[in-house]
Amino acid sequence: MRVGLWRKGEGTAQAEAAAAQPAPAPARSSPAIAGDIDLRALGDTLARKRDWIILPTVLAAVLSIAAVNFITPRYKSEARILIDGRENVFLRPNADRAEERAALDAEAVTSQVQLVLSRDLAREIIKNNKLAERPEFDPVLQGISPLKSLLALSGIVRDPFSMTPEERVLDAYFDRLTAYAVDKSRVIVVEFQSWDPDLAARVANSIADGYLVLQQNARQQ
Numbered sequence: 001m002r003v004g005l006w007r008k009g010e011g012t013a014q015a016e017a018a019a020a021q022p023a024p025a026p027a028r029s030s031p032a033i034a035g036d037i038d039l040r041a042l043g044d045t046l047a048r049k050r051d052w053i054i055l056p057t058v059l060a061a062v063l064s065i066a067a068v069n070f071i072t073p074r075y076k077s078e079a080r081i082l083i084d085g086r087e088n089v090f091l092r093p094n095a096d097r098a099e100e101r102a103a104l105d106a107e108a109v110t111s112q113v114q115l116v117l118s119r120d121l122a123r124e125i126i127k128n129n130k131l132a133e134r135p136e137f138d139p140v141l142q143g144i145s146p147l148k149s150l151l152a153l154s155g156i157v158r159d160p161f162s163m164t165p166e167e168r169v170l171d172a173y174f175d176r177l178t179a180y181a182v183d184k185s186r187v188i189v190v191e192f193q194s195w196d197p198d199l200a201a202r203v204a205n206s207i208a209d210g211y212l213v214l215q216q217n218a219r220q221q
Helices: 002-020 039-048 050-070 098-103 105-116 119-129 146-154 165-176 197-220
Strands: 075-082 177-181 187-194
Touching: 039 050, 075 197, 105 177, 105 187, 105 197, 119 165, 119 197, 165 177, 165 187, 187 197
Parallel strands: none
Antiparallel strands: 075 187, 177 187
């Protein structure tokens, strides 16, 4: 009986001693600050994904170098035309109405831009500069590449053989020609592109000269 009591008292004393000891402090974890970047985790992610980064970059660089080396550069030349808004007083008795003429300037310049882009003037320029004899403007003269033939069969591009020689040259001509009016002015800018810089300058000047001839003929008539 004494032994039992002594053991019971000993267990009670041990429990009291354990309760008296302070509990260990919980481990503190540093709170993550919002917006911080874990550079180590980022570096590990990039290292694991390096193949997906390096291979597309190298492929894009190779394609860019190949495109630069194989694509023929185009040279652009520019000519500017000043539209003379003066009118003949004999043809227009009310020539002193300057406000009305100023209001029509924007529409008149836009109409002249369409005249520069007319097919009649284009045929004259093509004839004078013999553009139809150049493979640049008629791709059939140098042969059609297999890739372009495949694209033509699939309908992505027009088949050159289904077009007349004049249509092929006109299509290439207008693809290289740009004409627009300078804002708030009576100036028309004519831009022409070609593989040959001398030809680009010559055609741009020919377009300006041809336009002036058309205007002179129209006034004479």
